[in-house]
Amino acid sequence: MNFIVFDLEATCWEGSPTTLQQEVIEIGAVRLDEYGDIESVFQSFVRPMINQVLSPFCTQLTGISQIDVNRSGRFPEVVRAFKDWIEVYDEDYLLCSWGNFDKKQLVADCRLHELDDEWLDPHINLKQQYHEFKKLRQPRGLKASIIAEGMEFSGRHHRAIDDAENLAQIFIKYRDLWRY
16 A cells, blocks of 8 residues: 555645635655555646736745746646546545645645546655654644654645655654545
């Protein structure tokens, strides 16, 4: 079984207006084998279709530039490469993310582009399980959890590849505790 520890970044605006539809702008992932060893890393920017110009808030939060997304493929092309990298047709895999947002956003983008989303079903929410077995009363973000674990957060928070690599540290540390 391969464990796909992944994170996304999506279009965003200050104050999170509900009238604007978010779209994936970066996918970052780490593929771990059954022993928790890192096998491979995936990273790709995605050019949004609906709101093609990133907001200043989004650029500042993520560090993703308009040039980054303009030079990237559209969602169908990038998600096809992601699925090939996961080896969804050849291997058993489990998608693992910090919360449910990432899976929900992938489902939304698959539906927007009229793509199959069944490949997203083998998924676990690491944040929920982490909070349960740590018996935390208050929700804790990924960066705060990394620091609380005595680990060093590397890279830039709110960059999908960096968040995925940091989340992989937590996944590996507790690999025998995850329920799937």
